Amino acid sequence: METPPPRNKKELQRLTGKLVALGRFIARFTDELRPFFLAIRKAGAHGWTDSCQSAFAKIKHCLMQPPILSSPIPKEKLYMYLAVSEWAISAVLFRCPSPNEQKPIYYVSRALADVETRYSKMELTALALRSAAQKLRPYFQAHPMIVLTDQPLRNILHKPDLTGRMLQWP
Structure with missing residues (x-):
């Protein structure tokens, strides 16, 4: 090129x-x-x-050498990896046609706003999930989804007394 x-x-x-x-x-x-x-x-x-x-x-x-993106099968279980860095958040949506094979469907990433660079890693991971869910809404609505991350998101998202900035997110 x-x-x-x-x-x-x-x-x-x-x-x-x-x-x-x-x-x-x-x-x-x-x-x-x-x-x-x-x-x-x-x-x-x-x-x-x-x-x-x-x-x-x-x-x-x-x-x-672009990756070959895959199309999901209706109602198929999909997986999502979330990644955060000090200035960007990313996610990859993929399917597993076999136990040893992962086929990407969609990549999502965005730079963090200045104020977001001061979020904790947990908040950034929740923000990455929120951003990916907004961008990939049709996939979330049509498929069961498993989110994979190195942060204990389940504990935070299931708290009935959620406070702070995550409570204010629309």
Whole structure:
């Protein structure tokens, strides 16, 4: 893929906008685009860095070898992995046609707002679940779903006395 790197802020914004549309095909895509977002904020002549160049090369590689997404079978049990980092949340929805095989259906990721970067890991995991559930509502309505994460979400979500910001989320 012989795409040259962007030369200015406008070209970088254009490239980032095009890439965001492909986010459902690449795992943790927001993490991959982070150097681009930071370069857009800097907006100076030195905005394009070595990390931008390596991210650009990695994204080109991912686009040349995209994963094969699968379609779920009606009423089939689906699984979702949730992942959080210090500045992004991600989820992958997948199916297991056999015990040793996982086929991705949809990838979801988004950057955190400034205030969200101060959330606890538990709150970020709940936010990732909420964001994925909003984005993937038809899958949640049509299929039984098992959510896999390293946080004890069940304990928090089944509390009748939930307080704080999670109570305020619509």
